[in-house]
Each structure stands twice: as structure tokens, then as C-alpha cells.
Amino acid sequence: xxxTLINVFSVPAAKEPEFVQWWQGVKEHITxxxxxxxxxxxxxxxxxxxxxxxxxAIWENEEVYWKAYETSVTPxxxxxxxxxxxxxxxxxxxxxxx
Amino acid sequence: xxxTLINVFSVPAAKEPEFVQWWQGVKEHITxxxxxxxxxxxxxxxxxxxxxxxxxAIWENEEVYWKAYETSVTPxxxxxxxxxxxxxxxxxxxxxxx
Numbered sequence: 001x002x003x004t005l006i007n008v009f010s011v012p013a014a015k016e017p018e019f020v021q022w023w024q025g026v027k028e029h030i031t032x033x034x035x036x037x038x039x040x041x042x043x044x045x046x047x048x049x050x051x052x053x054x055x056x057a058i059w060e061n062e063e064v065y066w067k068a069y070e071t072s073v074t075p076x077x078x079x080x081x082x083x084x085x086x087x088x089x090x091x092x093x094x095x096x097x098x
Numbered sequence: 099x100x101x102t103l104i105n106v107f108s109v110p111a112a113k114e115p116e117f118v119q120w121w122q123g124v125k126e127h128i129t130x131x132x133x134x135x136x137x138x139x140x141x142x143x144x145x146x147x148x149x150x151x152x153x154x155a156i157w158e159n160e161e162v163y164w165k166a167y168e169t170s171v172t173p174x175x176x177x178x179x180x181x182x183x184x185x186x187x188x189x190x191x192x193x194x195x196x
Contacts, residue, residue, distance in 0.1 A: 041195075062143065090147040094139070094140060095118070095151075
């Protein structure tokens, strides 16, 4: 059963360009992982929004997601720490569409 | 240009059933608004996730969203206060899909 990773980011304004550029490489890595289906990367319209970037990605199941997570979490956390980015990721089920 | 509302909720565990039931009515209201395109309501797989519900809804443009917001914000905030729910909504653009 597919799962949705929603990753909520608070990125310091001064670091936004570097964060977005870094994400291009993250995206390249993610799309090569087994079980990845698709993703949408959102940027808040108002610069001052608490969560100024949100990533929504669909994976085939929880197991493939966690396998991909293991290959990327260490360098990802290092970079986010360097940029002062707060990240809150979690896996979700679609409760309903409307 | 379409905009995406992402609304991140922290719902106390004991209030989850009531929150989900209340959302059925919210959904009915939203889908009747002019300019609403579609929505996806997510529930975290792990009960202890910081944001245990996330709503992602697509609207035709910012203007129609704010018009709909005005019709629903007052009763919505009252109910969320009663349930002890913390909500962080913001409008987003899709930066890229992958």
C-alpha cells in the first residue's frame, strides 16, 4: 500500500537559495531509489510562513521508504544542520480524497 | 495560477475521532466553494507524529481561497480551540514535481 512522506521545513530566509539548490541534488538521489513513485516540492507564497518548504513524496510502501531513508539520512541531517533548517518528516496514509 | 493550501494539524490523541468526524462536515463545506479543485487528507501512520493530520488542497487561485477562508474561519477556529488542536495553514506554489 502506498505511503506519503510529508516533510515540513523551516528554512532561514538567508539560506533559501542554498537550500533550494541543494534540493536539486537530493531530488536526483531520491528519484533513483527503488520504490519511489513521485514527489511535489512546495514553496510558501508568503516568505514569512512558519513552514516555508514542504515536500510531499509517494512511495510504494513503508519498507522501501525506510530503506531509501537509511542511504540518505546522514548527509541530509549534516547539511540541514549547517543551514540551520528545522525538518519534521513523517509518513502518512491518505485518509480520503475530496 | 493554482495554489496549494497545506494545513498541518497537531490533534490530541483523545480528540482524534471527534476531529475526523468534524472534518467530514468541513469537507462538505469546502467542496461547495467556488474555485476549489481537489483535496487530500492525510493521517500519520505513527500515532505519535508531531503533525498527525495534514490537509493538502488545490484552489484555482489565491483570491478564491481567501474568499472561501472568510466563510469558514470563525467556526473552524472555535471548533479547533475546543478540541485543543494546533493548526498551521499556509498557501504554497508547486516549486517542482519529480
